[in-house]
Each structure stands twice: as structure tokens, then as C-alpha cells.
Amino acid sequence: MTTILAVFRKDMRLFQRDRSALIFVFGLPMVFALLFGMIYRQTSGMSGKLPLRITVLDRDSSPVSQQMIANLHKMGVSVHVIYRAKGLEKKVMTGKLHAALVLPAGFGSRIQNWAESTVPPKISPLSLTLWIDPAHTTLESVLQEVVNGSLQRTSAMLKAQKLMAQFPAAAQITGRLFAGPSALPAVLHVIDHPNPSKYPKPTEGDKRMPGLIIYFVFFMASGVAVTLIEERQTGTLRRMLSAPVSPFQVLAGKMLARCAMGCMQISLLLATGIFLMHLTMNVNLAGILLVYAVCIFTATGLGLLIATFGKTQEQIQGMTTLALLVMGLLSGCLFPRELLPPMMLQLSYITPHAWALAAVDDMLLRRLSFASALPSLMIVLMMGCALYAVALKRFQVE
Amino acid sequence: MSASHLLQVNGLQYTYGERFAVYNLSFEIYEGEIFGLLGPNGAGKTTTISMIGGLLKPDKGDIELAGRPFHGTPQEKRLLGIVPQDLAVYPKLTGKENLAFFGELYGLSGAVQRQRTDEMLALVGLRERAGDLAEQYSGGMKRRLNLAAGLMHKPRLLLLDEPTVGVDPQSRNHIFEGVRSLNKQGLTVLYTSHYMEEVEMLCDRVGIMDGGKLIACDTVEALIARQGIPVIELGVEAAPVTSHLLEALAALEFTEGVTCEPPNAQQAGVSSISVRSSRPDRSLPGIVAALNQHQASLISLSIHRPSLEDVFLALTGKSLRD
Numbered sequence: 123m124t125t126i127l128a129v130f131r132k133d134m135r136l137f138q139r140d141r142s143a144l145i146f147v148f149g150l151p152m153v154f155a156l157l158f159g160m161i162y163r164q165t166s167g168m169s170g171k172l173p174l175r176i177t178v179l180d181r182d183s184s185p186v187s188q189q190m191i192a193n194l195h196k197m198g199v200s201v202h203v204i205y206r207a208k209g210l211e212k213k214v215m216t217g218k219l220h221a222a223l224v225l226p227a228g229f230g231s232r233i234q235n236w237a238e239s240t241v242p243p244k245i246s247p248l249s250l251t252l253w254i255d256p257a258h259t260t261l262e263s264v265l266q267e268v269v270n271g272s273l274q275r276t277s278a279m280l281k282a283q284k285l286m287a288q289f290p291a292a293a294q295i296t297g298r299l300f301a302g303p304s305a306l307p308a309v310l311h312v313i314d315h316p317n318p319s320k321y322p323k324p325t326e327g328d329k330r331m332p333g334l335i336i337y338f339v340f341f342m343a344s345g346v347a348v349t350l351i352e353e354r355q356t357g358t359l360r361r362m363l364s365a366p367v368s369p370f371q372v373l374a375g376k377m378l379a380r381c382a383m384g385c386m387q388i389s390l391l392l393a394t395g396i397f398l399m400h401l402t403m404n405v406n407l408a409g410i411l412l413v414y415a416v417c418i419f420t421a422t423g424l425g426l427l428i429a430t431f432g433k434t435q436e437q438i439q440g441m442t443t444l445a446l447l448v449m450g451l452l453s454g455c456l457f458p459r460e461l462l463p464p465m466m467l468q469l470s471y472i473t474p475h476a477w478a479l480a481a482v483d484d485m486l487l488r489r490l491s492f493a494s495a496l497p498s499l500m501i502v503l504m505m506g507c508a509l510y511a512v513a514l515k516r517f518q519v520e
Numbered sequence: 521m522s523a524s525h526l527l528q529v530n531g532l533q534y535t536y537g538e539r540f541a542v543y544n545l546s547f548e549i550y551e552g553e554i555f556g557l558l559g560p561n562g563a564g565k566t567t568t569i570s571m572i573g574g575l576l577k578p579d580k581g582d583i584e585l586a587g588r589p590f591h592g593t594p595q596e597k598r599l600l601g602i603v604p605q606d607l608a609v610y611p612k613l614t615g616k617e618n619l620a621f622f623g624e625l626y627g628l629s630g631a632v633q634r635q636r637t638d639e640m641l642a643l644v645g646l647r648e649r650a651g652d653l654a655e656q657y658s659g660g661m662k663r664r665l666n667l668a669a670g671l672m673h674k675p676r677l678l679l680l681d682e683p684t685v686g687v688d689p690q691s692r693n694h695i696f697e698g699v700r701s702l703n704k705q706g707l708t709v710l711y712t713s714h715y716m717e718e719v720e721m722l723c724d725r726v727g728i729m730d731g732g733k734l735i736a737c738d739t740v741e742a743l744i745a746r747q748g749i750p751v752i753e754l755g756v757e758a759a760p761v762t763s764h765l766l767e768a769l770a771a772l773e774f775t776e777g778v779t780c781e782p783p784n785a786q787q788a789g790v791s792s793i794s795v796r797s798s799r800p801d802r803s804l805p806g807i808v809a810a811l812n813q814h815q816a817s818l819i820s821l822s823i824h825r826p827s828l829e830d831v832f833l834a835l836t837g838k839s840l841r842d
Contacts (some may be wrong), residue, residue, distance in 0.1 A: 142771065306525025347536060356608060356610075357604045357607070357608035358608045361602065361669070364574065364575055364604075365596075365597060366593075366598055366626065366627075484544060
């Protein structure tokens with residue numbers, strides 16, 4: 123028994139001193155639990171609201187349109203009301219707004235007339251337009267349901283009010299009037315990708331593959347960090363630095379090797395995407411590949427920086443796995459960003475992944491020009507440069 | 521040995537946090553010699569090599585290489601070949617690929633690189649295994665490859681940091697032979713070790729380090745002569761060893777002291793007498809005569825010459841391997 127206890131104590135002591143084990147056993151599950159907890163709390167309705175954000179252009183400004191907006195609110199949508207249409211479509215199609223619904227002039231009177239008519243003539247359906255950001259289509263069907271539901275509710279309630287006003291005794295039938303057939307028929311025109319006549323609708327591959335590619339490219343940081351630590355531990359790094367080469371040359375050589383591997387990795391993932399997920403290629407391919415190239419650069423910078431903090435391969439693996447998984451989840455590479463709570467959505471932009479994905483989405487899903495994606499790309503590049511600068515500084519100091 | 525020095529270090533100092541790793545270290549290495557830095561683990565040998573190799577910037581002091589101040593520029597680094605204490609080779613590369621890579625770092629390419637690789641593989645006895653992955657080599661073979669990698673660019677000064685740690689006798693001999701052979705061709709060597717036998721066997725001059733300081737520096741012979749006196753160990757059978765015998769031995773020319781074990785032997789039996797003599801060869805006839813005169817039979821005799829271990833002990837009060 124004494125021996126067993128001695129072994130137990132020794133193992134606990136070793137475990138306590140093994141930082142990577144601590145990260146894997148406690149850190150990783152805790153971060154995941156927190157992250158998923160916040161996401162599910164949001165999406166499962168515990169807080170009562172879906173992360174649906176919609177901008178409503180109220181051209182009607184009538185009590186009925188306000189009722190419609192109130193109903194959207196009641197259905198858990200975060201509504202922002204505007205009264206001017208300037209650049210609204212462009213804002214949605216460039217990702218500045220998630221979704222926009224236009225309540226046209228005459229929206230209220232159209233419903234009002236329908237509600238007042240006792241013997242409805244042949245009804246032409248009410249036509250509404252809903253714009254959805256092409257890069258944020260995960261909740262598209264939910265959004266459509268919510269808009270349709272709100273519209274039905276608005277018209278049905280108005281109809282019921284009118285009936286009750288005319289025939290108070292009919293109050294008992296109002297429950298039935300809330301049902302669909304008693305509502306004003308409506309057609310919702312959903313525009314979820316730009317210029318539908320010119321561009322085909324994005325495929326699932328278009329929506330999912332860029333995130334996966336960026337995520338796996340950034341996983342290269344782990345490899346960079348591990349090889350650097352390995353070289354430090356075996357003494358080959360010291361030997362290289364004792365030769366007439368500068369730290370910069372050593373790092374540049376390593377980066378080049380990783381870039382070559384990254385290019386191979388991207389080619390493989392793109393091929394998989396094309397053949398299995400119908401990834402669209404007739405887009406600004408050069409621009410998208412440039413984004414991936416910048417990701418490789420930034421990933422290697424991240425790897426080098428991590429390597430200057432860790433001492434052992436185990437530590438490095440622990441640190442990078444944790445950091446990269448969290449970044450992948452937070453950025454929208456692995457989990458649709460539009461499902462994130464607003465605070466976490468803001469937080470996602472601290473990751474280079476999020477900016478890179480935004481740049482690809484601009485070109486691939488929103489069909490914007492390279493110039494439009496350039497600001498996001500520049501941020502990824504600057505992050506990469508900053509990571510390199512700090513890594514190089516720390517590397518020289520060490 | 522040439523009188524001109526290839527390397528000179530003056531007042532070198534380096535601290536890790538609050539602790540001095542090297543303190544006010546000064547010595548010079550002459551062109552064509554093998555200079556040993558001897559000291560226990562933690563004496564500051566590797567830190568010294570790192571500073572000379574341009575890997576660490578000294579906190580104080582300066583280094584002069586080939587008559588010029590050393591700042592660790594690429595040109596200066598080409599004069600140096602460093603063989604680190606670690607097995608700094610790539611396990612997943614073959615011996616040949618390892619050497620080719622380290623040669624490339626020094627600008628070797630093409631036929632020159634291939635020729636140099638072959639020469640180095642032959643020098644360290646790895647030609648037969650040149651195409652094998654380094655991970656398949658024995659510890660000693662890896663050490664030899666480690667040495668060859670530091671020699672690829674024909675340095676003028678080779679810095680060998682404990683190159684024989686954990687190697688088998690065959691590989692150790694290979695390394696020694698290689699170093700001697702290169703030294704004969706004019707290569708200057710700085711050899712650090714905590715094995716005093718190696719330093720004694722290989723080096724022309726030795727610097728002894730302890731606690732980051734150089735506590736002695738001279739030729740091996742001079743250091744031993746300065747600090748140590750040979751001891752003649754006598755196994756004597758007498759009935760018993762008398763004080764007269766010990767007095768007679770003490771009175772001999774060149775005798776510096778006499779001790780007996782057990783002391784004050786009163787009974788017949790074998791005793792061990794140690795005679796410290798500055799010239800054992802000259803003392804021996806007198807010792808034998810004294811033993812005969814006092815009817816003591818000599819049953820064993822050995823001469824223990826002092827080593828660098830004794831010098832270290834005398835200088836620091838502790839053993840080299842403590």
C-alpha cells in the first residue's frame with residue numbers, strides 16, 4: 123500500500139508540474155465548455171432570443187408596420203428600424219448588415235383593406251423583399267419563417283380586431299382566425315446572393331470550405347513551433363546560429379519550407395472542395411489564393427511566436443492546440459459566426475482567421491472585388507508582420 | 521608552437537540573472553596548439569565557448585580572433601568551427617545529408633561540398649555508413665558526425681565542447697585521432713572537458729576553471745609540477761615497521777614527506793609506506809637500501825604521479841567530479 127501511495131504521490135506531483143497536461147486536462151475542457159456554453163445558451167433560447175439581427179426599412183411608417191416590427195421583436199429578432207433606403211442593399215450584400223426587410227409604402231393600408239373586407243375578393247399576395255448577407259446564410263430559413271410568421275400574426279390580429287369590432291359576439295372565433303389561412307397571403311422575395319442572374323447560388327462548399335482551409339492553414343503554426351523547439355532542444359538551432367547565418371535567415375528558411383507545405387495542403391483541400399463539395403472556382407481565384415498565402419505567412423509568424431514562449435514540445439503542442447481550436451471556433455471557421463452572441467462576435471475579430479474568412483467571403487460569396495476584400499486582407503497581413511516582429515525580437519533575445 | 525596567438529580573451533564576464541557564469545576570464549590560445557579548458561560541470565566552459573562562438577554577447581570583456589576584435593560577424597564566424605556538447609545533428613537526415621547541410625551554411629556547394637563531405641566522413645570513420653539515417657547511428661557514431669559537421673568548412677579554430685560525453689572507447693579514440701591529425705595539419709583547438717585524462721593526453725596547455733573563474737593556466741607538465749609531488753607507495757613486511765626506518769626514509773635526498781599506514785605499527789605484518797619524492801627515479805636506490813638496513817621486505821612498489829585531478833584538488837579543495 124505504501125508503494126502504491128508513493129507512486130500515486132509521485133504521479134500527482136509530475137502531473138502538477140506538467141503544464142501541457144494541465145492545459146489538456148483542465149484548460150482545454152474549460153475553454154470549450156465556456157465557449158459552447160455561451161453559444162448554446164444563445165441558440166437554445168435560454169435567454170429567449172435567437173442571434174437573429176435584421177434591419178427593417180419602414181417605408182410605410184404606419185401603425186400596422188410598427189405592429190409588424192413589434193411582432194418581429196416578440197419572435198426574438200433583434201430589429202433595427204430605419205426609414206431611409208440609402209445603400210441598404212449594398213450594405214447587406216457587402217456584409218455590413220446581416221439582413222434587411224423592406225416594408226413598402228402602403229404596407230399598412232394593404233393589410234388594413236384586406237382585414238376590413240368582409241367578403242374578400244380575389245386577393246393578390248403581399249410582396250415583401252428580404253435581403254440576407256450572402257456570407258451569413260446559416261439562419262436564412264429561420265429568418266424567413268420568422269418574417270412570414272410575424273406577417274401572418276400582424277394581418278391575422280388586425281383581421282380579428284376588425285371582426286370583433288363589427289361582431290362582438292364573434293370573439294370566440296378569434297382563436298381560429300389566428301391560423302394561417304385567415305392571414306393575408308404574402309410572398310417573401312429572399313435575395314441572399316448578389317446578382318442572381320449573373321452568378322450561381324453559392325454551394326455548400328463555398329460556404330464551408332474556406333473556413334476549413336483557413337483553420338487548417340493556421341494549424342501549421344503548431345508544426346512551426348514544434349520544429350523550432352525540437353531544433354532548440356537538440357542543439358541544431360544553436361549550431362545553425364553559430365554558422366555565418368542570421369536569426370532572420372534561419373526563420374525565413376523555416377518559413378519558406380512551411381509555406382511550401384501550406385501550398386500543398388491548400389491544393390489538397392481545394393481539390394477536395396471542388397470534387398466533393400462543388401467549390402466554385404470561377405471567382406476571383408487569384409485574390410482568394412492570395413488570402414490563403416497571407417494566412418500561411420501569419421500562421422508561421424504565430425508558430426514562431428508560440429515557440430519563443432514554450433520550453434518543451436509538450437508545452438507547445440498544448441498551447442497551440444488550445445489557441446488554434448479556440449480561434450477556429452471563435453472566428454467562424456468551424457462554427458458559423460452568425461450564431462455567436464454579439465459580444466463573442468466582436469471578440470472574433472481579434473483572430474486573424476476571422477479577417478481572412480471575411481476577405482474570402484467578400485470575394486467568394488458576396489462576389490465583391492479584390493479591392494473590397496483588401497482591408498480585411500491587410501489586417502491579416504499586419505497581424506502576421508506584428509507576430510513576426512515580436513517573435514524575431516524574442517528569438518534574438520533568447 | 522607558434523608564439524602568435526589566434527584567440528585572446530580579456531576579462532570576459534557573463535551572468536545568468538544574479539549568478540556569474542563566467543567572471544573576469546582571460547586567456548589566449550596560440551596558433552596550432554590544442555588548448556584545454558578543464559573544469560567540473562557548471563564551471564562556465566560552455567558559456568565561454570558560446571561567447572567565443574558569437575552565440576552569447578559578453579556582459580564585459582572582449583575577444584580578439586586572428587588579431588582583430590571579434591564581434592560575431594559572418595566573416596569572423598567562418599574562422600570558427602563549433603562542435604557543441606549536444607548531438608546537434610538531424611536524426612532524420614543521413615550522415616552525408618547532415619554534413620552537406622552544415623557545409624551549405626558556410627557557403628559550400630557543388631563538387632567542393634561533396635569532396636569535403638567525403639573527406640570528413642573518412643576522417644571520422646563513417647564513410648561506410650554515410651547513407652544511413654543519423655538516428656540509426658550509435659551514440660559514438662553520432663558524436664563523430666557531430667565533430668565532422670563542425671569541420672566541414674575548414675575552420676582555423678575548432679571549439680570542442682565536451683565532445684566525448686557518453687561515447688564508447690572506439691569512438692573516443694576516433695575523435696582523439698581525428699583531433700590530433702587535424703592539429704598536425706595546423707588546426708588550432710579549444711577543447712573543453714571535465715575528464716582530466718583526456719585533457720592531459722590531448723592538450724598542450726590547460727586552463728582550469730571553477731565557478732566561472734580561471735584558476736590556473738599553463739602547460740600540463742608545469743601545472744602538475746607546480747602543484748603535485750609524486751608519491752612512491754611501498755608495501756613493506758617488517759616485524760614491525762620501526763620509527764627508525766621511517767626516519768631513514770625521510771632523511772633521503774628528494775624526500776618531501778613520509779607516512780605509514782597503519783601509523784605507529786607495533787606488530788609484525790604488512791604496512792603501507794608513502795614516500796613523497798620530487799624525483800622518484802633518484803630516490804629509489806636509497807629507499808631500497810634503507811629497507812634492507814632495517815630488515816624490512818619490499819613486497820610491492822608503485823609510483824603515483826600526480827595528475828590534473830590532484831592539481832584541481834589542491835587548487836579548489838574539491839574533486840573534479842564533485
